[in-house]
Every structure is written in C-alpha cells, then in structure tokens.
Amino acid sequence: MSETVLQVNQLCKSYGKEQVLQNLSFNIEQGQIVALLGRNGAGKTTTIRALMGLIEPNSGDINLLGFSPQAQPIEIRKRIGYLAEDQKMYGWMTVIETIQFVSAFFENWDHNRVRTLLQQFELPPGARVKTLSKGQNIRLGLLLALAHHPQMVILDDPVLGLDPIMRKEFNRDLITHLQAENCTVLYSSHLLYEVEPIADVVMILNEGRILRQAATEELKEDVKRLIFSKGTAPLGSQKMRVIDVEQRAKHLALIVENFQEVKAELDKRRISYEVQDLNLDEIFEAYVSGRSELPYNQPDAVEV
Numbered sequence: 001m002s003e004t005v006l007q008v009n010q011l012c013k014s015y016g017k018e019q020v021l022q023n024l025s026f027n028i029e030q031g032q033i034v035a036l037l038g039r040n041g042a043g044k045t046t047t048i049r050a051l052m053g054l055i056e057p058n059s060g061d062i063n064l065l066g067f068s069p070q071a072q073p074i075e076i077r078k079r080i081g082y083l084a085e086d087q088k089m090y091g092w093m094t095v096i097e098t099i100q101f102v103s104a105f106f107e108n109w110d111h112n113r114v115r116t117l118l119q120q121f122e123l124p125p126g127a128r129v130k131t132l133s134k135g136q137n138i139r140l141g142l143l144l145a146l147a148h149h150p151q152m153v154i155l156d157d158p159v160l161g162l163d164p165i166m167r168k169e170f171n172r173d174l175i176t177h178l179q180a181e182n183c184t185v186l187y188s189s190h191l192l193y194e195v196e197p198i199a200d201v202v203m204i205l206n207e208g209r210i211l212r213q214a215a216t217e218e219l220k221e222d223v224k225r226l227i228f229s230k231g232t233a234p235l236g237s238q239k240m241r242v243i244d245v246e247q248r249a250k251h252l253a254l255i256v257e258n259f260q261e262v263k264a265e266l267d268k269r270r271i272s273y274e275v276q277d278l279n280l281d282e283i284f285e286a287y288v289s290g291r292s293e294l295p296y297n298q299p300d301a302v303e304v
C-alpha cells in the first residue's frame with residue numbers, strides 16, 4: 001500500500017473578510033503526480049504557500065512528510081523542491097552564481113543533475129539573472145527546485161511562462177523523469193489539456209473549496225454528459241448528482257458526476273439517452289461554472 005506523504009485537514013485561511021481557503025482537506029500518496037486546478041483566485045497559490053510554511057493558516061492541520069510546515073519550515077524546505085509563481089532571485093548574480101548560492105543550503109545537491117538540466121533547459125551559465133527571459137527564469141527556478149533530489153516537488157503554475165515547445169518538454173521529460181524516481185509532484189496549472197495525459201490525480205479547487213479530487217481516469221469514467229430527448233428527461237433524483245444542465249430546444253443535456261450509478265438507474269427504468277464522454281477541460285468547466293441549480297425537472301419529464 002502506498003504511503004500518505006501529505007495530509008491536509010480542514011485548512012482555513014482568510015484575508016480580511018475574504019475566506020480564501022474553506023475547510024480544505026485532501027491527502028496525497030507517495031509517487032502521485034497531482035494537478036491542482038482552479039480559476040484565477042481559486043486559492044491555489046494560497047494552498048501551496050501554506051504547504052511551504054510561508055503563510056499561517058487560521059485553522060486546520062498540515063502534515064507534510066511527517067512535518068508541520070508552520071512549526072518546522074526548515075525541515076520542509078530541505079525535502080521539497082519548490083517553484084514559486086513569482087520566483088525571487090538576485091538580478092545581479094549570474095546563473096552559475098545563483099546555483100552556487102542556493103546549493104549551499106542543501107546537503108545532497110547534485111552537480112551532475114545541474115549540468116544536465118543546464119543543457120536541457122538551454123540556460124547560459126554566465127548570463128546575469130536580470131537579463132534572462134521569463135521562460136529562462138522559470139527554467140532556472142525549476143533547476144534550483146530539482147537539483148537537491150527532493151522527496152516531493154511543489155510547483156506553482158510552472159508552465160505558465162513557458163513557450164509551447166518548453167511546455168511539452170516539461171510535461172514529457174521532466175514529469176516522466178520525476179515519476180520514474182517515484183518523486184511525488186503537486187503542481188498547479190490552468191492548462192487542462194496538458195495536465196490530462198500526465199496527472200494521476202486532479203483536484204478541482206473553486207473559491208477555496210475542493211469540488212472534486214479523483215484519479216484522472218476515474219473522473220473521466222464518472223463524469224459524462226447525458227442527452228435526453230424532450231419529454232424523456234428524468235426528474236431530479238438523489239441518485240443522480242448533476243453538476244451542469246444545458247437546456248436546448250429539442251433536448252436536455254445533464255452532466256452527472258456519478259455516471260455508473262445513474263446508468264444503472266436509468267437502465268432499470270428503461271429510459272433512453274445518449275452518453276457523451278468529456279475531456280478534462282469540459283469536466284473542469286462543468287464543476288466550476290456548471291448551472292446545476294437550474295430546474296431541470298420540466299413538467300413533461302419522467303420521474304426517476
């Protein structure tokens with residue numbers, strides 16, 4: 001059985017009156033590649049900053065690799081490869097000086113890995129940090145996060161400033177490499193179509209709450225669009241967890257998050273419908289902007 005490396009329990013964080021994290025609870029297992037998905041302002045960076053011990057939550061507990069980030073931030077820093085959304089570095093230092101400076105903080109700094117990553121990321125060792133492009137800056141930040149063989153890697157929107165070729169390389173080479181080392185990875189992202197092939201688990205965060213955490217494949221098996229011709233749509237039922245409703249002239253489409261159960265129920269009642277698979281983009285949209293509160297129990301619907 002795999003080991004739980006991160007446990008977050010009932011985490012709350014407010015800034016003034018705004019409750020940014022609302023009773024956030026989740027676990028991550030050793031070796032998982034986990035994508036934290038959410039719109040702008042959903043609370044992804046706040047969650048990650050709490051995990052790194054950079055902010056103090058109002059309540060709740062975090063156990064990361066057996067340590068509390070708030071009480072033992074140094075222990076966390078030693079073991080985690082962290083890339084911040086707005087990585088701060090000294091502009092006057094060169095790339096190589098920055099690497100030497102950061103290496104002093106880590107016992108198991110791997111100079112061979114640094115050499116490989118310098119080449120892979122096409123970083124000019126003698127260039128001053130202030131002259132680097134946005135993408136080069138992120139690649140340097142990634143190098144610094146990975147060179148000490150961290151037990152876990154936490155990356156805040158790592159691909160945001162990378163061009164499409166670098167993003168592809170990041171996804172394919174870097175994540176695959178970390179996966180082969182059984183390194184646990186938690187990263188936040190907006191680019192769902194790129195997350196889909198690599199993440200083992202996705203967490204959908206919205207307004208400081210986790211709407212769903214599931215294995216990527218399980219999510220795609222569970223969340224489906226069901227299309228009913230007018231007059232055959234089922235009434236709301238506790239068995240059917242609807243996350244989005246699309247009313248059209250001739251039919252009604254419901255996106256449900258428990259397809260297997262719903263299928264069994266509809267088949268039992270001989271209600272016919274069409275099933276459509278959804279990609280991660282569509283699933284995410286249904287969760288964060290779905291209109292499940294609309295009445296879909298039209299007068300001519302059939303009760304389930």
Ligand SMILES: Nc1ncnc2c1ncn2[C@@H]1O[C@H](COP(=O)(O)OP(=O)(O)OP(=O)(O)O)[C@@H](O)[C@H]1O
Nearest residue numbers: 015018020038039040041042043044045046047085
């Ligand atoms: N230091 C702070 N002081 C006040 N409000 C903050 C602070 N940090 C974050 N917030 C607010 O908390 C909310 C969540 O911000 P957060 O940066 O965690 O979101 P995010 O999901 O990472 O967004 P993005 O994708 O845009 O980076 C936002 O409304 C933001 O304005």
